[in-house]
Amino acid sequence: MAGRAVPSQETVRSALALACRAPSVHNSQPWRWKVAEHSVHLYLDSSRLLPVLDPTGREMVISCGAALNHARIAFAAEGWKLRVHRLPNPAQPDHLASIEFTRLDEVDEHVVTLAAAAATRRSDRRPVPARSGPGRGPRALARGRAAGGLHAHVRLGRQDTPGVGTGD
Numbered sequence: 001m002a003g004r005a006v007p008s009q010e011t012v013r014s015a016l017a018l019a020c021r022a023p024s025v026h027n028s029q030p031w032r033w034k035v036a037e038h039s040v041h042l043y044l045d046s047s048r049l050l051p052v053l054d055p056t057g058r059e060m061v062i063s064c065g066a067a068l069n070h071a072r073i074a075f076a077a078e079g080w081k082l083r084v085h086r087l088p089n090p091a092q093p094d095h096l097a098s099i100e101f102t103r104l105d106e107v108d109e110h111v112v113t114l115a116a117a118a119a120t121r122r123s124d125r126r127p128v129p130a131r132s133g134p135g136r137g138p139r140a141l142a143r144g145r146a147a148g149g150l151h152a153h154v155r156l157g158r159q160d161t162p163g164v165g166t167g168d
Contacts, residue, residue, distance in 0.1 A: 005103045006038050007080050015074035016040070018118055022070040024063035025054055031067045031096075041088075042068055042097040064096050070118050071099070077115035079104045 007015070016033050024030060030048040034041040044064055049057055072082050081102045088098040 005101065007075065007078065007101055009035075011075075011078050011080070012040065015071060015078060015080075018074035018115060019067045019071035021118055021121055022063070022066040023121070024066065025059035026050060028060070028063065029067075030060040031064045038100065040071075040099045041095060042071075042099070044094040044096055046094060061096070068097055073111060073114045073118060075101070076104070076111040077107060079107050 012035055016035075019033070020029060020031070028048045028050060030045050032043040032045045034043065042064060044057070044060060046057070046060075049060060054060060068084065072084075075082055081104050083100040083102065085098040085100075087093070087096065089095045
């Protein structure tokens with residue numbers, strides 16, 4: 001590592017825009033970023049709580065973790081390593097992370113690929129019918145994945161009931 005420094009405002013803006021593409025509970029995007037002179041801070045945005053679906057806010061915090069992971073990938077693709085301090089201020093439980101930066105000597109091409117994938121990520125909540133005709137359904141997804149045209153994990157439940165899962 002080349003040493004401590006601070007990314008440009010454009011790099012920070014770009015990386016946080018990618019971080020905000022992270023999946024979140026019902027696309028609520030329950031995070032708030034604050035940029036300081038030498039650091040970036042991640043806060044839980046409690047105003048986005050879904051009281052019926054997530055009364056404890058657990059899913060919100062998990063969503064913020066996904067955004068933090070996307071931030072790691074985005075900054076790494078730009079040549080920055082993050083030093084993350086989780087829950088840096090016990091008096092502020094919504095302050096989930098404080099991030100400092102160190103310049104990397106080189107960028108890992110795998111990370112660039114991950115950042116590109118995050119930039120094109122889409123959600124589709126429509127159900128996948130198990131038997132929707134020839135060449136369709138979960139088995140077709142598995143074939144598409146094998147051919148390199150799709151990234152999905154297909155879980156087959158009972159032998160006669162295929163289903164799509166997220167992978168455990």
